[in-house]
Amino acid sequence: MKAFSAETVYALRALLYLAGRRDGESYLSIRKISEELEISFHFLTKILQMLTQKGILTSSRGPAGGVRFFRAPDKVSVIEVIHVFEGNDYFTTCMMGLPGCSDKAPCPVHDLWKEVRTAMKSRLEDVTLAEMGTRTMLERLRLSP
Amino acid sequence: MKAFSAETVYALRALLYLAGRRDGESYLSIRKISEELEISFHFLTKILQMLTQKGILTSSRGPAGGVRFFRAPDKVSVIEVIHVFEGNDYFTTCMMGLPGCSDKAPCPVHDLWKEVRTAMKSRLEDVTLAEMGTRTMLERLRLSP
């Protein structure tokens, strides 16, 4: 079950890593994050650039530069990150890809699929990066292979 | 939310179309199915060949040939079709793609994700192609754009 693209997954891993740090004020270099999480530096750079453009991170160039949260991580839900890379209609699309599939003109799995994605969305939309980040740190949950 | 590959989706649509027919005994040509569902003929051919190899369909060449169910459609669950094209570990893989992610060495979304995919699996494993096919026919649910 590959529900998310590599971009989304790498973004979440990087953000949870950032959110789990003690010092949230200072910039952390993308190089460092990429090494820590074993993600391609250049690819991760593109992804974090996107998060900067979307107002989730802010960045600084030059020595001692890097990225940090723009908004506090307790103001960013996991859902928001998903929407950045998967699009805003992620939790409303038809499983069969039929255009115009809706309650009025449903496909055979419409109701079932609606339940599944609604449950998933409601589970993801209240949990913030801060909550998940601190839990990740405290329980030493895995972020890399 | 693109949970399944094009192959899986096309397979399901074709199977539900077959399962919704009155006459389940006769062969139906792939050409006919592809036109009815507006799916590429050659691509659908490959997909239905796979279902034939996996013992879900059986086929006949030549004039009046085509495909039909090998096992009765009330003996085939939707889950089985998904496993053919997505692999058998579809409902057990880590959302973050971390190798070895498990209850013992969990990633940050392990528990949440486990719930989601387990709920999804249990919803899909009892529903058969027959049930869904007849419902599709009776309620005139959509199978094509």
Added chain:
DNA sequence: TTTATTTGAGATAAATTACTCCGAAATAGT
């Protein structure tokens, strides 16, 4: 002011997925 370091941005390449094409093999009907 120079240098080393770091993100920004866009081109390019590799890998995967989606789709197409072609000829061979089978088979029903004439």
Added chain:
DNA sequence: ACTATTTCGGAGTAATTTATCTCAAATAAA
């Protein structure tokens, strides 16, 4: 036997996703 039709099987192409490379722009520190 011949012909038209249909699946089979494999190779080839296109599109998308994932990853890499290069250089410019910014900036902190010497």
